[in-house]
Amino acid sequence: MKRLRSRRRATALAVSVSMLASVGIAACGSSSGGGAGQASLTWFINPDGGGSNPKGGGQAQLAAECSTSKYKINIQLLPNSASDQQTQLLRRLAAGDSSVDLMSVDPAYVTQFAAANYFAPVPAAMVKQIKSGGTVQSSVTASTYNGKIIAVPFWANTQVLWYRKSVAKKAGLDMSKPVTWDQIIAAAQKTHTDIGVQAALYEGYSVWINALVAGAGGSIVDNPNADYQHIKMGLNSAAGRTAAQIIRKVSDTGVGGPALSSSEETQALNLFQAASSSGFLVNWPYVWAALNTPPKVPWINDVGWTEYPESVAGQPARPPFGGIELAVGRSSAHVGLAYQAAQCITSPSHQAQYMIGTGNPAAAKSVYNEPAIKKAFPGGLAALIVQSLDKAATRPLSPYWGDISTALQQRFSPPNNVTSKTPATTQQFVLKVLNGKALL
Amino acid sequence: MSAAVETAKHASPQKRQRAHLTDRAKAERSLGWKLAGPAFVVMLFVTLWPIADAVWLSLFNYRLTDPAGKTFVWFQNYITALSDPLFWQTFVTTFAIVIFTLIFELIFGMALAMVMHKIVIPRKTLRTIVLIPYSIITVVSAFAWTYAVSVSSGFMNYWLHFITAGGFPLDYDWFGGRWSSLFIICLSEIWKTTPFMSLLLLAGLAQVDSSMEEAAQVDGATWWQRFYKVVLPNMKAALMVAVLFRTLDAIRIYDNPYVMTGGAHETTTLSMLVSNETITRVEIGMGSCLSVILFIIVLIVAAIFVRGFKVDLTSSGGN
Structure with missing residues (x-):
């Protein structure tokens, strides 16, 4: 009788443990989905005109277009306001969530995250590229903390x-x-x-x-x-x-x-x-x-x-500076792949496509010379934007x-x-x- | 506190009883512990440990994004909080809401309970209808009220304009000032939680022996005398439990002001202040300190009720 009871107890324990485990797994999601050898990256995007539609001209479309045989970029939509976005990202990053591979970060809190050491270091080749002069100055400044490039300029806004x-x-x-x-x-x-x-x-x-x-x-x-x-x-x-x-x-x-x-x-x-x-x-x-x-x-x-x-x-x-920086989470399981994806997302052609799709101005200067951009922002507006962006003052880059x-x-x-x-x-x-x- | 006093009072008879425990009683007692034990341990883990942790954290100057800057500051956070005008402003706001809503919920709840108690025929239907506001999620009801009184999309101003024959301005901004915002917040609270109050009071009314009321009637007591001298004293326990529950509940108010004003125009409540410090600013130290203060306020209010009004929580079930 006693043995039977203890066996039953053991069964109950096993059942409850396995239930807990399955709940945990379901909640975290597995990071290696998709086909054989294809890693799965998660990009936390702020809402834009494209929503989560892979053909909407927004970040969701860039995610679909930049996915390769090596990795697939999945998107997660963040809340509307910058402070709600910060609240949600900060909790994941502070807890060391490995599913935060890529994120779209508002300049209002990019330094707070950088100071807390939540970002994976930007590869030297990308730093060199960002500093090479192809990006508007205010966006480079906003991606710098303590003299180091900490995020990748994506789009830049000014008034x-x-x-x-x-x-x-x-x-x-x-x-x-x-x-x-x-x-x-x-x-x-x-x-x-x-x-x-x-x-x-x-x-x-x-x-x-x-x-x-x-x-x-x-x-x-x-x-x-x-x-x-x-x-x-x-x-x-x-x-x-x-x-x-x-x-x-x-x-x-x-x-x-x-x-x-x-x-x-x-x-x-x-x-x-x-x-x-x-x-x-x-x-x-x-x-x-x-x-x-x-x-x-x-x-x-x-x-x-x-x-x-x-x-x-x-x-x-x-003029004021706004926009979005791309950053890679320090606890991400695929830092290298995430930076490859960031490189693709922030390529001048994708920035131009994003600028036309959502109206959000690009951080790369070369984009403003493209005929399609000049058509969408006519009468010297494109030139005025890039000129203002070079002069724009970022908000204090204090954590x-x-x-x-x-x-x-x-x-x-x-x-x-x-x-x-x-x-x-x-x-x-x-x-x-x-x-x-x-x-x- | 009071629990400790009571145990001390009953300690000696219990000791005597324990000596006379039969084997069966002993077995039942140990079975009771075995059955309730795991739940008890879980409860300690999910309530006592976080509370102790919050008390410990409240002694630090600690920001989540700056773990290296964590410094032990003793009671500095408490001194800062209790000497800060913002804290007292939220304190006044919170208790203004508590007192105002409690008075009206008690009156309306009692009236509803008496109607439900007396009406026999559509009893079930009536009770269901009364409970509808309570079954609506607070955030949803908060949004509904926000839209109802908003200048651009609301109907409230039109109704008031109509009722007062044009005396009430159509473009009155309810959320443009402190007291008008608080009035709408209270109104929404009252609408939503009066059903809860009335159900608790209905349980109390059901306890009152109807023969006593009849006897009073035979003796020539008026309706008011019967209500005041017979019904109320006999349902005091249920009444006080209802008031205690609602008070403790109202002190934690968060959803309504958060949705309606977001804390603008000095309508921030204590809970909102705690969440601003802890969730938005990630000042874990100060946030924990404010939560502990809120916890102590709740304990003080509960102690005042339990000791001051002699509410016995164990006898309200209808014994």
């Missing part, structure tokens, strides 16, 4: 100044030369039109603040590579105060539109699309496709574009940018409360937060 030619003419503004924020604010006031900006409590507001500070010759963080105890900030400076002053002026003059404090990219574009208020807009290049696809705005020929406005007259503007950005947004919101003291109080608050002396 330009969109305007109505008729409005600029009415205000007597010469748009063939660079204009300043003060000039376009005055022009908008004079013509009773609006300037679309991003000033809601979200990352886009930090993008604007950073561009204004950089344009005035300053930087929000002076030593981005430092740890939280030694970080030095440059927000409390003449450049920081210039930025605060411009934001306040946009708010006080009312040219930011009626709902400035909740204005994101979409709301700013809506403001520019409304015939009665449309004057100026700072926004990413996708605006062209949005205005030019049916139903087109009736005044499509009146739309002009030029370089991002200057913070200080005579000092070249530093703590997430915290710094949230603090910036909170302290600079709402825009009508920004004063010349805001940069100083914000800087103080950020340093307290980073040292664990205040909650965020």
Whole structure:
């Protein structure tokens, strides 16, 4: 009887163990799928116009096209917002998930991951290629941490100044030369039109603040590579105060539109699309496709574009930088193959295809000379984008940018409360937060 | 705490009893341990160990992405948290929601319970209908309420505009201010959890002996006197259990404010603060510290109920 019971117990134990094991296996998935000898790579992509459709012109299509007999690239779609993407990737990387082979990383948190040593080192040949001058400078900068290339530039984004030619003419503004924020604010006031900006409590507001500070010759963080105890900030400076002053002026003059404090990219574009208020807009290049696809705005020929406005007259503007970097997970079982795939995905021809398919600008300079690109971004727009990208200022490449950005947004919101003291109080608050002396 | 006191009180009679245990009782007791033992061990593993780990981690300045910078800081995190204005703001927000929702859920829940208790014919149908809001997933109900009151897609403003004969502005932004946002958050909470309250109270009502009510009626007691002097005292245990459960539940509120405002306009609750620090900022040390503080707050509230109002959780099953 006793033996029978113990045998039964052993059986029960075996059954439960095997059940647990099968659950575990099902959850992790096996990394060697597909045909014989064909490795399976997983690429975590941020959502783009192509979705998960292998013929949609987006990253899913690149994954299908870059798969070879040696490896097959499977895609995993990340959430929409950059912070949700970071939350999900960070957990996998911190746990050493071997299924994170390739990932599309937003510049807002690429250094955080690099500083935490979550990326496999980029092969020397690729580093040489990235540094060879074929890639726009801002994208190379954004892929560098502590003097080392840590990720592969994939696509690069920047903002330009969109305007109505008729409005600029009415205000007597010469748009063939660079204009300043003060000039376009005055022009908008004079013509009773609006300037679309991003000033809601979200990352886009930090993008604007950073561009204004950089344009005035300053930087929000002076030593981005430092740890939280030694970080030095440059927000409390003449450049920081210039930025605060411009934001306040946009708010006080009312040219930011009626709902400035909740204005994101979409709301700013809506403001520019409304015939009665449309004057100026700072926004990413996708605006062209949005205005030019049916139903087109009736005044499509009146739309002009030029370089991002200057913070200080005579000092070249530093447009914002965005885009996506490709990185390979340190715990990936196929680091070599993943970098081969990254090489294929970021090849100029694939970047051009991606730029046409999704409207997201390429990081490779040569792409902008292709006739298809010039056709999709006409009237010198392609040239303006690549020129802006070379000048663009990245957000501070500090591993703590997430915290710094949230603090910036909170302290600079709402825009009508920004004063010349805001940069100083914000800087103080950020340093307290980073040292664990205040909650965020 | 109170459990310890009670065990101490009953310690001596128990000791005496143990001497008189029969073989059968001993065997039953050991069988009980064998049956419940594994579950008990699992529970220790999944609850006690994480709690102890959180307490330990809360003494560090530790960021998940910077393991090398992990430093032991004693109670610095607690001092920072408890002296931070943001913490107290979330504290006030959370307890404003708890108190406001509790009062209304108690009133509506009691009313619903009494209706369900008295109505005989469509009893099952009625109970099913009442339970519908409770069966809806909180995130879904949060989105439904968000859309219902939103300026662009909602119908609420139109109804209010209609009822007040044009007095209520059509473009009123409910999520544009702190108290109007909290009002909608509370409304959604009340709508969703009143059924739970009413079911617990219904169980309490069923315990009240109807002959006592009849006797009071014969003695000439009014409806209010019968309710206040006979029904309520006899269902006090169930009532307090319902209030205790709802309070502890409401302190953890997260879904509704997260979906509706995302914490804007000072509507961040304690749970949202914990998740901001732990999940978004991956400040494991500070996050753990805030979770421990939240845990202690829950313990204090539970202790106040159990000791202050003498709620006996073991006798509410209808003994």
